[in-house]
Amino acid sequence: MDTLSEMLALGDIMARVKALRVPADALTWHRFSGSLLLVLLVLLFLSGAFMAFYYSPAPGAAYDSVDYALYSVPFGDVIKGVHHYGWNIFLIVLGLHLVRAFIVAAYKSPRQLIWVSGVLTLLLIPALIITGDLLPWDQNGFWTTQVRISIIASVPLVGDFMVRLIQGGPLTGIVALTRFYVLHILFLPALLIILIVIHFHFLKTRGLSEPLFKKGSQSKTISFFPQLINRWLLLFLAVTLVLGVLSWYWPAPLGDPADPTDSTFVPRPEWWVLSLNQLVTIFKGSLTVIGSVIIPGGLVVLLLALPFLDTSPDRHPARRKKVVLTAIVVAIILLGLSVMGYNEHFNGNVS
Amino acid sequence: MKRNGKAESISSDRRAFIKTAALCGGAISLAGIPLAGYFISPALKKGTGKWVDFGVAEDLTPGSIEMLSYEFMVKDGWQVLPQRGFVWAKTEAAGNIQIFSSTCTHLACNVIWREDEKIFECPCHSGRFDINGRPLAGPPTRPLSVLEHKIEDENLLVYLTF
Numbered sequence: 001m002d003t004l005s006e007m008l009a010l011g012d013i014m015a016r017v018k019a020l021r022v023p024a025d026a027l028t029w030h031r032f033s034g035s036l037l038l039v040l041l042v043l044l045f046l047s048g049a050f051m052a053f054y055y056s057p058a059p060g061a062a063y064d065s066v067d068y069a070l071y072s073v074p075f076g077d078v079i080k081g082v083h084h085y086g087w088n089i090f091l092i093v094l095g096l097h098l099v100r101a102f103i104v105a106a107y108k109s110p111r112q113l114i115w116v117s118g119v120l121t122l123l124l125i126p127a128l129i130i131t132g133d134l135l136p137w138d139q140n141g142f143w144t145t146q147v148r149i150s151i152i153a154s155v156p157l158v159g160d161f162m163v164r165l166i167q168g169g170p171l172t173g174i175v176a177l178t179r180f181y182v183l184h185i186l187f188l189p190a191l192l193i194i195l196i197v198i199h200f201h202f203l204k205t206r207g208l209s210e211p212l213f214k215k216g217s218q219s220k221t222i223s224f225f226p227q228l229i230n231r232w233l234l235l236f237l238a239v240t241l242v243l244g245v246l247s248w249y250w251p252a253p254l255g256d257p258a259d260p261t262d263s264t265f266v267p268r269p270e271w272w273v274l275s276l277n278q279l280v281t282i283f284k285g286s287l288t289v290i291g292s293v294i295i296p297g298g299l300v301v302l303l304l305a306l307p308f309l310d311t312s313p314d315r316h317p318a319r320r321k322k323v324v325l326t327a328i329v330v331a332i333i334l335l336g337l338s339v340m341g342y343n344e345h346f347n348g349n350v351s
Numbered sequence: 352m353k354r355n356g357k358a359e360s361i362s363s364d365r366r367a368f369i370k371t372a373a374l375c376g377g378a379i380s381l382a383g384i385p386l387a388g389y390f391i392s393p394a395l396k397k398g399t400g401k402w403v404d405f406g407v408a409e410d411l412t413p414g415s416i417e418m419l420s421y422e423f424m425v426k427d428g429w430q431v432l433p434q435r436g437f438v439w440a441k442t443e444a445a446g447n448i449q450i451f452s453s454t455c456t457h458l459a460c461n462v463i464w465r466e467d468e469k470i471f472e473c474p475c476h477s478g479r480f481d482i483n484g485r486p487l488a489g490p491p492t493r494p495l496s497v498l499e500h501k502i503e504d505e506n507l508l509v510y511l512t513f
Contacts, residue, residue: 059432143460147475150459164394170513171434173427175393261420261435266460266474280458281476284492344476 020224023208027231031208033097035232039239040090041196047083048185055135057181058174062137063257070254080254081247082240087129089243091272094122102306102327105315106209112307114206117199119303124192129270131184134177142258143267145172151280154288172260212316274341275334281344282337299330393428400512408507411442416464416482419450425513438498438509439464439471441482450500450509451484456493471495 005014027035054069054076056062069076098118101107107115134145149172153159166183168175222228259265269277276296283291302309310323317324405419417440425434439451439462451471453461460475470487471480479487484495499510 058430146460147458161394164396165391168393168428169396170398171425171427173425173432174430175428178428261437264474281490284457284490286492 017225018223021221022224022228024220024222025211026208026222026228027235032235033093033100035235036093036239037090037097039232039236040086040093041192042236043082043240043243044086044090045189047079047086048189050079051083052185055181057135057178059137059177059258062135062177066136066138066254070251077251078244078247080252081250082243084252085243085246087125087132091125091129094125098122101209103317104209104212105310105317105320107307107310108209108313108315109307109311111202111206111209114199114202115307116304117195117202119300121192121195121199123300124188124195126273128184128188128192129272131180131188133270134172134180135184136254137177137258138255139258139262139265140253140255140267142172142260143265144269147267147269151292154280155293156289209315268345269341271338271342274345275337278337278341278344281341398512400510402501402508403511405440405507405509407505408448408502409505411440411448411507413442413444416441416466418453418464419507419509421509421511423511434513437461438511439495440507448500448507449483450498452496452498454496455491456486456495457489457491462495 005011025031051069054065054073056065066080070080071077073079101115101118130145130148133141135141149163149167152166153163155162164170166176166179168179276291279291279295280288281291283289306323310320312320314320401423403421403423405421411417418437419440420435420437422433422435424431437453439453441449441451443449455462455473455475455478457473457476457478460473462471462473462478462480464470465472469482471482471484472478473489473491476490478489478491480491480495481487484497486492486494501508
């Protein structure tokens with residue numbers, strides 16, 4: 001072993017990794033969402049990269065290639081399923097990660113930029129979902145994209161330009177599909193990695209937030225290698241097993257091939273976008289901009305600015321009544337909008 | 352050099368910074384301008400349109416709303432593909448024709464004519480339009496767009512944009 005590391009000239013790095021200590025609660029039963037996100041991200045990158053082996057980004061061929069990968073390639077259903085369930089669960093865990101950080105006020109000084117980089121990461125996910133949903137070129141992906149594109153086009157001044165920019169023209173055709181593909185597998189993941197590296201940089205230099213109740217447990221440390229790595233690998237094994245079994249029994253959906261002339265297909269918004277979709281339904285006509293830009297944009301600004309608005313040193317939720325109440329009100333409104341959207345789109349309320 | 356070392360090193364620091372910044376700016380613009388142009392160029396092209404032939408105008412039944420399907424070839428980047436779709440023709444009397452786009456003014460689903468209720472309905476969010484394309488109910492607030500048409504050699508031509 002020694003001679004091998006000598007031969008590879010890894011001595012310095014090995015010594016540094018072995019000496020690295022991390023807080024004992026970096027990955028425990030009560031703090032695991034970050035590690036879980038990292039597990040899911042690795043699985044998403046792996047399944048995504050391997051799905052690219054069987055994918056042709058051209059209308060028509062795209063659907064056949066996804067269909068082939070799903071049904072004719074060994075483990076095809078598992079790989080696609082892991083990607084499908086993976087991003088859904090990723091988004092849920094990312095939400096919980098944010099809620100936890102909010103409740104324990106982990107965004108407070110000196111950790112403001114950990115929060116900001118995390119929120120920026122969250123904002124990148126819809127872009128990944130929007131570009132990913134079109135790739136199978138099935139009815140749902142195609143028509144969902146049409147709805148999203150018309151929402152983007154309704155943004156005053158820049159809407160039309162933005163649609164032409166992301167589609168590479170006015171049509172959702174081969175140019176658009178190629179762009180979505182390259183954004184989805186190259187540019188957006190690269191941006192995601194950069195943001196996560198920044199997140200970790202601040203996490204390492206500013207440290208994990210201390211627990212609210214048990215003071216002083218922060219001083220306990222474990223070794224990065226092998227203790228933390230082993231815990232993470234256990235989590236990886238468990239998550240991979242669960243996602244694999246899930247995908248095996250309930251394969252990821254693939255609808256009928258996209259038919260741009262079909263007027264009977266009604267795309268249903270995905271669960272995560274129900275509340276925003278409902279905002280666009282509520283604010284009609286000339287008010288659309290309120291639902292499509294002003295309210296979502298305002299929420300994003302609030303979320304990003306939170307560490308600089310709530311600057312008191314108090315971290316306990318009971319001593320941050322204003323902030324916590326505001327967040328609860330916003331959460332209830334978003335949940336209410338989602339329920340309204342769900343009823344409208346899924347409960348046959350469409351007369 | 353060492354006598355006034357501090358001032359010297361500040362100014363040489365600054366000089367080094369300016370030098371690197373200038374090089375950086377040059378590198379970014381040299382590489383960035385062609386790359387950005389490469390990526391953005393299709394977005395700068397204006398949309399085009401085309402007169403599409405829908406056959407003999409007198410074949411339309413007066414007093415009815417009829418679906419007219421079209422298919423024509425469109426160049427999408429490096430691929431020429433059939434563009435398919437339909438418009439709604441409202442014929443009051445021979446020669447008095449109005450062509451409605453089938454695109455719902457809410458979120459671009461296709462509206463369907465319902466003869467029983469004499470309305471256009473959008474299946475996506477239940478938007479409804481009357482026989483003249485005016486919004487009646489649901490999310491749409493703008494009327495269905497009326498497409499330009501003309502009759503040439505007895506044939507109905509409609510100007511479709513894409």
